[in-house]
Amino acid sequence: xxxxxxxxxxxxxxxxSMPLQPGHEAIASKGWLGAHKWLIARRLVQxxxxxxxxxxxxxxxxxxxxxxxxxxxxxVLPLTDPFVLLQSLAxxxxxxxxxxxxxxxxxxxxxLVGGRAYxxxxxxxxxxxxxxxxxxxxxxxxxxxxxxxxxxxxLLGGLLLASAATGMTVWEFVNPVSMAxxxxxxxxxxxxxxxxxxxxxDLLVANRGWCGHVCPMGACYATLGRASxxxxxxxxxxxxNDCMDCFVVCPExxxxxxxxxxxxxxxxxxxxxxxxxxxxxxxxxxxxxxxxAHRFDQRSA
Amino acid sequence: xxSAPSQPGRRRFLNGAAGAAGGALLLSLGVGFTARQAAALxxxxxxxxxxxAENDFLGACIRCGLCVRDCPYDTLKLAxxxxxxxxxxxxxxxxKVACEMCDNLPCVKACxxxxxxxxxxxxxxxxxxxxxLVDQETCLNFLGLRCDVCYRVCPVIDxxxxxxxxxxxxxxxHAMLIPTVHSDACTGCGKCEKSCVLEEAAIKxxxxxxxxxxxxxxxxxxxxxxxxxxxxxxxxxxxxPARRPEDSPxxxxxxx
Numbered sequence: 001x002x003x004x005x006x007x008x009x010x011x012x013x014x015x016x017s018m019p020l021q022p023g024h025e026a027i028a029s030k031g032w033l034g035a036h037k038w039l040i041a042r043r044l045v046q047x048x049x050x051x052x053x054x055x056x057x058x059x060x061x062x063x064x065x066x067x068x069x070x071x072x073x074x075x076v077l078p079l080t081d082p083f084v085l086l087q088s089l090a091x092x093x094x095x096x097x098x099x100x101x102x103x104x105x106x107x108x109x110x111x112l113v114g115g116r117a118y119x120x121x122x123x124x125x126x127x128x129x130x131x132x133x134x135x136x137x138x139x140x141x142x143x144x145x146x147x148x149x150x151x152x153x154x155l156l157g158g159l160l161l162a163s164a165a166t167g168m169t170v171w172e173f174v175n176p177v178s179m180a181x182x183x184x185x186x187x188x189x190x191x192x193x194x195x196x197x198x199x200x201x202d203l204l205v206a207n208r209g210w211c212g213h214v215c216p217m218g219a220c221y222a223t224l225g226r227a228s229x230x231x232x233x234x235x236x237x238x239x240x241n242d243c244m245d246c247f248v249v250c251p252e253x254x255x256x257x258x259x260x261x262x263x264x265x266x267x268x269x270x271x272x273x274x275x276x277x278x279x280x281x282x283x284x285x286x287x288x289x290x291x292x293a294h295r296f297d298q299r300s301a
Numbered sequence: 302x303x304s305a306p307s308q309p310g311r312r313r314f315l316n317g318a319a320g321a322a323g324g325a326l327l328l329s330l331g332v333g334f335t336a337r338q339a340a341a342l343x344x345x346x347x348x349x350x351x352x353x354a355e356n357d358f359l360g361a362c363i364r365c366g367l368c369v370r371d372c373p374y375d376t377l378k379l380a381x382x383x384x385x386x387x388x389x390x391x392x393x394x395x396x397k398v399a400c401e402m403c404d405n406l407p408c409v410k411a412c413x414x415x416x417x418x419x420x421x422x423x424x425x426x427x428x429x430x431x432x433x434l435v436d437q438e439t440c441l442n443f444l445g446l447r448c449d450v451c452y453r454v455c456p457v458i459d460x461x462x463x464x465x466x467x468x469x470x471x472x473x474x475h476a477m478l479i480p481t482v483h484s485d486a487c488t489g490c491g492k493c494e495k496s497c498v499l500e501e502a503a504i505k506x507x508x509x510x511x512x513x514x515x516x517x518x519x520x521x522x523x524x525x526x527x528x529x530x531x532x533x534x535x536x537x538x539x540x541x542p543a544r545r546p547e548d549s550p551x552x553x554x555x556x557x
Contacts, residue, residue, distance in 0.1 A: 066366055080363070150318055173387060186366050
């Protein structure tokens with residue numbers, strides 16, 4: 001279990017002895033805090049968002065009402081999830097003004113900061129699947145079968161068709177993301193089983209299975225952020241020492257290579273909409289190859 | 302044919318895509334059927350005021366719970382996946398907490414999608430369900446007592462529930478006052494079911510679709526048509542002589 005091979009993919013790297021966990025070198029060079037900066041920031045944001053939703057029911061401080069499907073902040077700011085509203089539209093219901101305003105605000109925001117920033121900075125299931133991925137790495141679990149990462153796109157389309165055919169928002173009957181959030185905020189017991197199922201799936205069946213391959217909500221957000229301004233850049237890619245740590249921690253490892261290795265003359269900006277802008281690659285890189293940038297920033301060294 | 306190097310890659314891609322497509326579409330189909338089955342509303346679950354017809358409601362409600370939050374009496378709740386109501390949708394059970402029928406309709410106003418119809422501005426026009434006196438064998442008024450609780454608590458007293466006097470055949474000397482629900486005024490708030498003094502309520506509020514019958518569309522009520530037309534539609538009728546023994550009296554109500 002402690003063999004290096006158990007925790008990292010075959011890298012074809014230099015043959016020198018490799019540290020056990022990704023980020024080891026980064027911790028050595030930048031300190032623990034420096035190697036977890038964005039991870040801590042993300043957890044802070046995730047739990048702050050949850051805290052804002054919970055302040056009402058738990059402490060009677062009503063800053064945000066509702067849940068991630070639709071909410072009202074300070075009685076004036078509506079926010080609505082695009083995928084759930086798309087299902088509703090497919091079911092041929094034209095929503096009232098509040099939901100429409102809310103969805104426009106959400107779409108504009110994520111079109112700017114990267115659609116899947118929702119996944120890594122807001123969604124409560126991210127904490128669940130990140131934990132599963134961490135544990136899977138720790139325990140060296142290699143079992144299971146990963147579905148094609150195109151599954152989510154087909155699911156996105158298929159579920160909209162199913163919504164149109166049934167006249168109902170079909171995914172919301174089973175959606176682990178909205179169920180988890182509702183269970184936290186409104187209470188509920190059975191919803192936790194769904195969350196545990198997602199954890200088990202990611203731990204035992206498919207590495208990064210749920211968020212990286214199946215979740216149609218993530219696919220919808222990815223579509224939104226297709227042309228987002230905020231991106232991760234492999235700006236100092238010439239400093240890369242092929243340690244592979246970024247590939248190991250990345251929830252969507254296929255997005256890194258073209259930018260990092262300048263494949264076919266690719267610029268340093270990670271252009272894939274699947275990139276969640278989580279910043280873990282920035283954290284774990286001991287050579288400081290990555291940083292946040294805007295999509296037109298083609299500077300690289 | 303000739304560009305051999307690209308072929309294995311393309312085949313692998315097509316295989317992968319077919320797998321993903323097949324799996325995802327199968328899953329969509331499964332979820333669609335699951336949704337259809339999970340969409341049935343149990344008889345004791347009532348939707349908030351202004352809720353669209355159940356099928357439309359399930360296309361419009363995005364399960365955000367804003368109506369639940371703005372309900373001042375904690376009547377509404379969101380369904381847990383273990384409940385029999387579609388997961389995450391708002392409902393209430395009249396026997397537990399009835400709707401207080403707020404004049405300003407906070408739950409309807411809170412709904413961001415219009416699953417609770419914003420056109421509803423008068424709570425007395427809400428139709429959350431319909432009260433039905435389901436058990437005449439246990440209802441105390443049917444037993445000849447004067448309970449009247451459902452009638453007394455009704456927020457639309459004397460219009461949604463009236464007491465209809467009837468002869469008590471058992472004692473043959475008393476009256477029974479029968480609680481009678483009128484669908485043109487009953488909002489389905491559930492106060493009657495909540496307050497019924499029996500162990501199990503004799504009067505219950507059901508979703509309208511369950512509680513209400515419907516006449517054939519072609520049916521006409523003769524007496525209404527007659528009133529509309531200002532007279533009989535089939536002209537004067539011939540009065541036939543009643544055949545009876547010479548000196549026996551006419552039964553009551555028969556025309557001479």
